[in-house]
Amino acid sequence: MAAGAGEEQAGKQPAAEKSTGGSRRQKKRAEAFGKHKREKIQTERVREMKLQKGGRVRGKVKGKGSKKVLRAYALAAAGMLCGVLVFAACGEEYTRISTEVEHFTLQTVALEAGSSHTFDLEEIFSESGLAIEKYVIEGGEDKNYTVRGNTITARGTGICPVNVSLYVPSEDTRYVCSLGTLYSYDEKDFTPVSTADELQGMALDGKYILKSDIDLAGRDWEPVGNYPIDNVFSGMLINPDGYTIENLTISSAENVFHGPYGGCAGGLFGSMQGGFVYGVKLENVRIDVSDFQGNTYSEAGGIAAVINSSYLKDCSVSGEIAAVGAAGGIAGSVHWGYLENCAFSGTVTAREDMQEYAMTSESVGAGGIAGYCGCPQSFTIAQVSIVGCRAEGSVSAVKNAGGIVGYLWGKESVKDNLFAGETSGENAADDFGKVQERA
DSSP, X not given: OXXXXXXXXXXXXXXXXXXXXXXXXXXXXXXXXXXXXXXXXXHHHHHHHHHHTTOOOOSOOOSHHHHHHHHHHHHHHHHHHHHHHHHHHHTOOOSEEEOOOOXXXXXXXXXXXXXXXXXXXXXXXXXXXXXXXXXXXXXXXXXXXXXXXXXXXXXXXXXXXXXXXXXXXXXXXXXXXXXXXXXXXXXXXXXXXXXXXXXHTOOTTOEEEEOSOEEOTTOBOOOBSOSSGGGXXXXXXEOTTOXXXXXXXXXXXXXXXXXXXXOEEESSEEEEESOEEESOEEEEEEEXXXXXXXXXXXXXESSEEEEESOEXXXXXXXXXXXXXXXXXXXXXXXXXXXXXXXXXXXXXXXXXXXXXXXXXXXXXXXXXXEEEEOOOTTOOSBOEEEESOXXXXXXXXXXXXXXXXXXXXXSTTEESOEEEEEEXXXXXXXXXXXXXXXX
8 A cells, every 4th residue: 555655656746847847937938028028118218218308219109008107107207306306405505604794774664463565685685795596584483474485474463583594506605684673563462542641651661552632731741761771662652543642742851861871862752772653643742852961962852862773654743852962853863773754844953052062972963854863884784764754844953954864874774755944054954964974
């Protein structure tokens, strides 16, 4: 029985060998077919690449399967191209980062929440001397605006710097600088002001909106915010509904707080730092601090005597303003600030002859809009702008009387202003009394 089994197994052996040989032949045929198919696909791929490059391909590609393969390779090629472009855009890096950007004017913009503003960045930086290829305005959740290209849209209430990156490939440098400041406001965030006491009681960092006409007759006004620096007005006052404040009166420098350095400031606001005033209308103003006696001088302006890094927009003043040193229809002195579309009508007088310090100082004067305006000559960025303002009446000073500005550092950012009236004194003119050009 064992022998029979062995014979049976021996008889089956050739069949197994035959089966193995058949498998090998099938494998060789499969390999040959696979090689043929790969060569065919490779040929079709070469043809497709030639077509994409604009080359000629002889013959025709037949069959639905071949068309599918061509479409697959076309899509793959397009995907690879997009990947290269995305990589190039995301991988744009510069060896150097610099903040040394000069010869441009800082922009100041006020927007109600939901409103937009588009910057002409090529024009703003046209005198910078940089071969700028691309501009990117910085955004972020911590900003009071959103960004889309060169356009910003305000959200909420706040004051926020707007920064921009300037890409200069020829220098392998990305320049980063401040484009300016956005003042955004949403009326629901403001405290209403309807009476003289509420106006006088404004907090230095508060946000207020006028809700009624206010008559200040019979009251000697104490300017809101004054010297020193920790006592200045840094808040907001807006008047979108066009109410009027009448009869604001400061009859003497004795009724105004004197700062630690001896000066005094007379106006609705004494001194502002980072504040915003929009649409405020003052009528029949009487501000006279020309009787000041001290070791410096007094300053006076209808809206504010001293402005630092603040923005006055669409404000108007009528009346009489006088000081020893710097007097202006809207502002006495403007350092790092922006006045836009403001108007004054009346009389402005700077009586430098009453004070020895004022007589020997150059930075004094009287102007229909501002008595003194600007930054020292060493600054190469225009940080003060007076744009679209108008004044009418009489402006006089012992020296430096201008229909717009009495004493001005750099006139390139003071433009599109009008004056109708008379000016008198040493260095008197319808636009600027004395101009010092910046570097």
